Amino acid sequence: MRHPILVFVASILAITSVMADDKDKSMADEExxxxxxxxxxxxxxxxxxxxxxxxxxxxxxxxxxxxxxYLTKREYTAHLKEMKSSGKER
Structure with a gap:
């Protein structure tokens, strides 16, 4: 019974890692x-x-x-976050 739990935990960690990488890439692209x-x-x-x-x-x-x-980085970033949260990404 322990093995399925380990597989589940490993899967969650892998998914979380991929999501973090995507977020970092997105932020780098925006920059x-x-x-x-x-x-x-x-x-x-x-x-x-x-x-x-x-x-x-x-x-x-x-x-x-x-x-x-002028648009500062803060204003630009805030707008992009708002767009993403409303589902209106580029």
């Missing part, structure tokens, strides 16, 4: 997109820089939480 759009490397996206991504361009004013005309 790469932000960096590729941030042409002047000031750690924020202007409207002009965001125009390189249709989703960001279309929703810029909504994503720009503080209304300063």
């Amino acid at each position: 790469a997109v932000f960096k590729s759009l941030d042409r002047d490397t000031d750690q924020r996206l202007s409207k002009t820089e965001a125009s390189g991504d249709e989703m960001l361009s279309d929703h810029f004013s909504m994503i720009d939480a503080d209304g300063d005309g």
Whole structure:
């Protein structure tokens, strides 16, 4: 009876590991997109820089939480998390 439990626990651990790897890859991909759009490397996206991504361009004013005309990494990440939680991923 102990062996099926060990197999079950090992399976759960393997699935959890794969899910963590997917999350890390997703975060790295998001970071790469932000960096590729941030042409002047000031750690924020202007409207002009965001125009390189249709989703960001279309929703810029909504994503720009503080209304300063730039998207910070925090605003960008928050928007992506909101998109994922609502099932509207890229």
